[in-house]
Amino acid sequence: MSDLGAIRDDAQAATGAAGDLRALDEVRVRFLGKKGAVKALLKQTGKLPPEERKGFGMQVNALRGEVQAFLDARKLELEQAAQDAVLEAGWLDPTLPTERQTGDLHPITKVLMEVVDHFHGLGYEVASGPEIEDAFHNFDALNIPANHPARDVWDTFYLTSGEIPRTHTSSVQIRTMENRQPPLRIIAPGKCFRNETIDATHLAAFNQCEGLFIDKDVTVGHLKATLEGLVERLMGYKVPTRFRPAFYPFVEPGLDLDIECIFCKGSGCSICKDSGWIEVIPCGMVHPNVLRACGHDPDEWNGFAFGMGFDRMVMLRYGIDDLRRLYDGNLDLVRKL
């Protein structure tokens, strides 16, 4: 019994005297290590008469707990002292973040890189154009004359200068065809602007990715194969698709590519409005008037164009149910992906 008390007092004195963490660890080894004082006591237990063993073992365990508590308390004191010394020395900035977080690419950037890679593989190049356009490139050359009611469909913003924050990336088609001779294969990703009421599926500033293929004897079959390949690449599986006729002034015929709703797999849900399909890519064969406006003979050249709602594609790819989440600055979403 006196051994126990003496060891306890020794341990208390030794931890109190330890001047740094290394010295403290030596104290720990001396008392709680394999060859330490407490272990030695436990070994004695076997030599005791059976009726005393249990009580003695409990006392040794209690002693072990006490010694550990001395060590823990002293460790805190030493750490605090070290921190205070650093602060006093004045070279630590305590306002710096304690944990470094690595960055990641935004889901839109990730999908964009994949789209670019996909089309590079098909021989396309990436083209770009100004975000602030004139009416000719945004409308007139796309077969949408000033008095045409279709112009209203685009909910255009107008600057006081009369210029237009482009309503679609189709203006890049025009700029490319004006300046270059077919054959042409381009994609043009970029921001577009429309006076939309912002909700889960509409934004006033959004991303589109335009595609244009101009060559000889191009058919709807080429268009279909190209877009089905793109959708399969982006969604990661052979998702069922369908093409529906649609009207866009710059294509004839105009089409909408739908994919089977990824949320309900075609059985109907609130996101696909119970149709089982989600519209993803408006497209069609380039209208002869558009080729003419850019100085090309529609009897010699033809082709197809498409304008993918890029944010929506990202939404479908990652199963995000609200477009606004892509821009709300909540990094949890990005980390999760």
Ligand SMILES: [Zn+2]
């Ligand atoms: Zn659905």
